Amino acid sequence: MAKKITQKTKNAMPLQDAVARAHNFEEVALGYPIDLAVLEAQRCIQCKNYPCVAGCPVEIDIPKFILQVAERDFEGAFKTLIDRNVLPAICGRVCPQEEQCEVKCTLGVKFEPVAIGRIERFVADYASLLKFTDDTPPAPPTGHKVAVVGSGPAGLTVAADLAKMGHGVTIFEALHKAGGVLVYGIPEFRLPKAIVAGEIEALKRIGVEIKTNHVIGQTFTVDELFTELGYEAVFIATGAGLPTFPKIPGINLIGVYSANEYLTRSNLMKAYLFPVSDTPTIRGRNVAVIGGGNTAMDAVRTALRLGAENAYLVYRRTRQEMPARREEVEHAEEEGVKIMMLAAPTAILADERSRVRAMRCIRMELGEPDSSGRRSPVPQQGSEFDIDVDTVVFAIGQGANPLIRNTTPDLPMNKWGNILADDATGATQKPGVFAGGDIVTGGATVISAMGAGRKAARAIDRYLTNPSADGYSPTDV
Amino acid sequence: MHRILNKDILAPDVVRFWIEGAHIARKRKPGQFVIVRTSENGERIPLTIADVDKPRGAISIIVQGVGKSTRQLNALNVGDEILDVAGPLGKATEIHPNATVCCIGGGIGTAVVYPIACGTKALHGQVVAIVGGRTKDLVILEKELRAVVDRVIVTTDDGSAGTKGLVTDALQALLDEGAVFDEVVAVGPLPMMKAVVALTKPLGIKTTVSLNPLMVDGTGMCGGCRVSVDGEQKFVCVDGPEFNGHLVDFDELGARLRAYREQEAESLRIYNERVACQAITN
Numbered sequence: 001m002a003k004k005i006t007q008k009t010k011n012a013m014p015l016q017d018a019v020a021r022a023h024n025f026e027e028v029a030l031g032y033p034i035d036l037a038v039l040e041a042q043r044c045i046q047c048k049n050y051p052c053v054a055g056c057p058v059e060i061d062i063p064k065f066i067l068q069v070a071e072r073d074f075e076g077a078f079k080t081l082i083d084r085n086v087l088p089a090i091c092g093r094v095c096p097q098e099e100q101c102e103v104k105c106t107l108g109v110k111f112e113p114v115a116i117g118r119i120e121r122f123v124a125d126y127a128s129l130l131k132f133t134d135d136t137p138p139a140p141p142t143g144h145k146v147a148v149v150g151s152g153p154a155g156l157t158v159a160a161d162l163a164k165m166g167h168g169v170t171i172f173e174a175l176h177k178a179g180g181v182l183v184y185g186i187p188e189f190r191l192p193k194a195i196v197a198g199e200i201e202a203l204k205r206i207g208v209e210i211k212t213n214h215v216i217g218q219t220f221t222v223d224e225l226f227t228e229l230g231y232e233a234v235f236i237a238t239g240a241g242l243p244t245f246p247k248i249p250g251i252n253l254i255g256v257y258s259a260n261e262y263l264t265r266s267n268l269m270k271a272y273l274f275p276v277s278d279t280p281t282i283r284g285r286n287v288a289v290i291g292g293g294n295t296a297m298d299a300v301r302t303a304l305r306l307g308a309e310n311a312y313l314v315y316r317r318t319r320q321e322m323p324a325r326r327e328e329v330e331h332a333e334e335e336g337v338k339i340m341m342l343a344a345p346t347a348i349l350a351d352e353r354s355r356v357r358a359m360r361c362i363r364m365e366l367g368e369p370d371s372s373g374r375r376s377p378v379p380q381q382g383s384e385f386d387i388d389v390d391t392v393v394f395a396i397g398q399g400a401n402p403l404i405r406n407t408t409p410d411l412p413m414n415k416w417g418n419i420l421a422d423d424a425t426g427a428t429q430k431p432g433v434f435a436g437g438d439i440v441t442g443g444a445t446v447i448s449a450m451g452a453g454r455k456a457a458r459a460i461d462r463y464l465t466n467p468s469a470d471g472y473s474p475t476d477v
Numbered sequence: 478m479h480r481i482l483n484k485d486i487l488a489p490d491v492v493r494f495w496i497e498g499a500h501i502a503r504k505r506k507p508g509q510f511v512i513v514r515t516s517e518n519g520e521r522i523p524l525t526i527a528d529v530d531k532p533r534g535a536i537s538i539i540v541q542g543v544g545k546s547t548r549q550l551n552a553l554n555v556g557d558e559i560l561d562v563a564g565p566l567g568k569a570t571e572i573h574p575n576a577t578v579c580c581i582g583g584g585i586g587t588a589v590v591y592p593i594a595c596g597t598k599a600l601h602g603q604v605v606a607i608v609g610g611r612t613k614d615l616v617i618l619e620k621e622l623r624a625v626v627d628r629v630i631v632t633t634d635d636g637s638a639g640t641k642g643l644v645t646d647a648l649q650a651l652l653d654e655g656a657v658f659d660e661v662v663a664v665g666p667l668p669m670m671k672a673v674v675a676l677t678k679p680l681g682i683k684t685t686v687s688l689n690p691l692m693v694d695g696t697g698m699c700g701g702c703r704v705s706v707d708g709e710q711k712f713v714c715v716d717g718p719e720f721n722g723h724l725v726d727f728d729e730l731g732a733r734l735r736a737y738r739e740q741e742a743e744s745l746r747i748y749n750e751r752v753a754c755q756a757i758t759n
Binding site for chain 1: 500501516519562693696697699701703704715732733736737741744
């Protein structure tokens with residue numbers, strides 16, 4: 001039922017003014033009002049191949065919910081979404097739709113694709129406002145018990161899916177608040193914490209139990225989850241929780257942070273409210289963030305909001321190679337972030353109190369493509385220069401957290417400490433143990449972690465009824 | 478939530494709590510710690526687990542009220558609930574059976590040394606404990622240690638209890654008497670640990686220290702607690718808290734501990750004003 005195209009470009013989403021928002025922690029993107037959402041949904045031509053669905057890691061019936069919005073059946077649209085995606089308000093905000101569903105949109109061949117992510121967000125927010133709930137009755141209780149380690153996107157997805165299938169699910173979270181990277185990592189201005197809390201409350205309503213302050217590997221080992229607590233399967237989704245720092249002088253000076261620490265202080269511990277909140281952070285005047293991914297963007301935009309006069313993003317390649325979403329880079333620049341491309345730090349310099357005084361950098365040129373396919377940066381001898389900064393934040397990737405590795409010697413991992421798990425099922429080589437998200441893949445996206453959770457939930461369901469149904473298949477890794 | 482079962486004052490501003498935490502008590506080994514948070518906007522405070530009572534499902538923590546968060550914790554009473562307690566965290570002390578160990582605690586550091594001394598005795602070791610403080614009131618756990626270890630030596634800077642002098646003077650005296658230790662464990666203020674290491678390093682006596690850097694999550698995720706040990710970066714929360722004292726860069730750790738001194742002072746000032754106001758209105 002193809003139809004005539006009336007509008008070639010996406011409807012823009014209203015944003016908070018760039019100057020104002022650079023100094024507050026309120027959400028940047030304000031979301032579509034109803035009429036704009038309907039108008040955008042009406043751009044969808046309802047093509048017969050619906051390639052967008054194949055681009056979605058959790059297989060949302062995209063044409064259906066878009067059509068429902070176009071016809072103003074918002075409750076129906078919400079039910080279509082929630083059938084496949086337990087965290088629509090989060091995904092509508094942080095998924096890289098431009099490289100998943102939207103990149104496959106038929107309309108996008110000639111024009112701009114349908115703004116699927118913005119419509120998804122509208123539906124989720126509207127549903128939350130009108131308190132629509134998922135009223136599909138869960139399957140009758142099966143009596144099986146599953147432990148989920150970590151309450152980030154992978155853990156929440158697996159928990160929701162298994163609970164809907166009637167299994168008893170407990171999530172063990174190390175921190176005092178559930179949500180993983182959604183609460184400690186992604187800032188309020190990009191993903192309000194009330195939204196995350198709302199989606200987690202919805203999980204509790206369908207019977208998911210969440211135990212915070214439980215550090216698996218310490219409070220209980222993976223084996224103890226089986227032997228002492230009686231779980232029949234364990235899903236490990238602990239994230240990419242170990243920051244990396246470059247081996248350069250000055251890395252332990254006061255004012256040098258990992259992005260994890262900088263963001264955790266501000267997001268989870270609410271340091272931006274200090275002294276109303278008790279955890280302080282350094283409100284740098286001149287802040288350099290090293291990296292080119294979404295975490296780096298979150299950190300540098302946080303620096304602005306904490307009062308930085310100059311917030312620099314220092315990246316060793318060029319804009320084309322930046323892994324961050326383009327929208328995030330654009331928003332950062334609008335807010336006043338200064339991007340320094342083709343530069344990398346070689347030393348951090350101290351004042352007499354061991355605080356950061358400056359950062360020495362070296363200029364880079366792009367050489368041959370490396371194993372990632374991106375042109376690798378080559379330092380230019382003699383091109384060192386100093387920038388005056390008092391705070392330096394490294395957002396250069398994550399290692400694997402050692403707590404589970406140290407206490408689960410029979411769980412095979414790769415040389416970086418990532419758990420080896422079957423791509424299609426999340427099964428590991430340890431019977432009954434499944435894994436997914438960043439602890440398997442290294443740092444990736446919220447939605448890919450959710451996709452891993454979705455696949456693992458199906459495999460765990462099969463395992464509970466027939467433990468020899470699937471196994472770990474090493475050819476998949 | 479974790480209810481406070483007992484509270485007693487060990488020294489001015491130093492409080493021992495027994496709190497509910499069966500799942501932590503059953504797993505904890507000497508040397509490990511918990512992270513505690515008392516309110517919704519509160520800090521995560523790392524505290525050594527001083528003791529456990531498995532039958533009662535309880536753990537004990539000893540808290541020195543220094544800044545706002547620790548004072549707020551110390552203001553809680555029996556029956557109150559502590560919002561968050563996570564643990565046990567960190568690696569357990571490596572205790573060698575039948576070892577002869579000198580356990581040195583300075584001030585609140587004695588709370589960290591005490592479980593290590595108990596653990597060593599449980600594995601049939603010999604333990605001499607040296608506990609020091611600026612003055613008599615600041616020497617803690619002397620009685621508890623006497624009940625467990627082979628010998629306790631008390632030192633105070635002003636001579637108000639035990640021998641006048643520093644813990645290192647007492648260690649030197651022991652070594653002069655011909656005492657031989659497989660290991661020295663020293664926990665206390667940084668200058669004390671540094672002084673102990675300065676004494677033992679030339680003599681080649683293995684010396685373990687327990688570090689208390691600033692920490693946020695306590696699970697390896699943030700890297701805020703990083704220290705240099707033998708030139709290598711270590712995270713105290715997952716690689717420690719105990720390290721070979723001969724290899725720790727104490728000066729760097731000392732500087733990092735001062736990172737938020739001004740904010741901490743501001744936070745404490747506001748807290749004290751509020752407490753004073755409440756005292757007047759009550």
